[in-house]
Amino acid sequence: EVQLVESGGGLVQPGGSLRLSCAASGFTFSDYGMNWVRQAPGKGLEWVSFIGISSSPISYVDSVKGRFTISRDDANNSLYLQMNSVRAEDTAVYYCARESVASDFWGPGTLVTVSS
């Protein structure tokens, strides 16, 4: 059974940093690209970043370029999102999603709250 579980969310001050993790199981992680998608409270879905097989290609939405870094550790079946210089508008539930024919499996999400 494919499972994705995010962790690392929490309360962070504006300008601070946070590292999100996504633990994958039930499939060969190294064979798939992965996405981060976020959802601000009461709002719609926003794609954040993608990392391909063997970490290529990598892409970001403009609003996080230069602040967020996506990475993966295939040996440990894990996906990461390093979030630096966070802003209030980064407050959201962050989901990781496997990319196959589409974003076919999603984790339950982890909440990031940026507030002083």
Add this chain to the structure above:
Amino acid sequence: DIVMTQTPLSSPVTLGQPASISCRSSQSLVHTDGNTYLSWLQQRPGQPPRLLIYQISNRFSGVPDRFSGTGAGTDFTLKISRVEAEDVGVYYCLQATQFPLSFGGGTKVEIK
């Protein structure tokens, strides 16, 4: 960047009746490889999104056949042939033809 526009914002439906959601992209979603990477996702209250349809019209594993997708180029439609209580939620279209990926704004399906 590709902008995805969904209509309607809300769709009150009687149980057993059909529902239809439209999604329009600001440019063609046909990829250079010939595929069209347009998918539909369902998000039930308090749940993460769930893939329903991929590449316009292909139902994902375990998705009931009352869900169907049609369209081409820039215009796409998700249809629910007979709405059931478990179909309540917000539906999103998603284009993955070009970075940045982009979602429609969402359509809330609710029971009258």
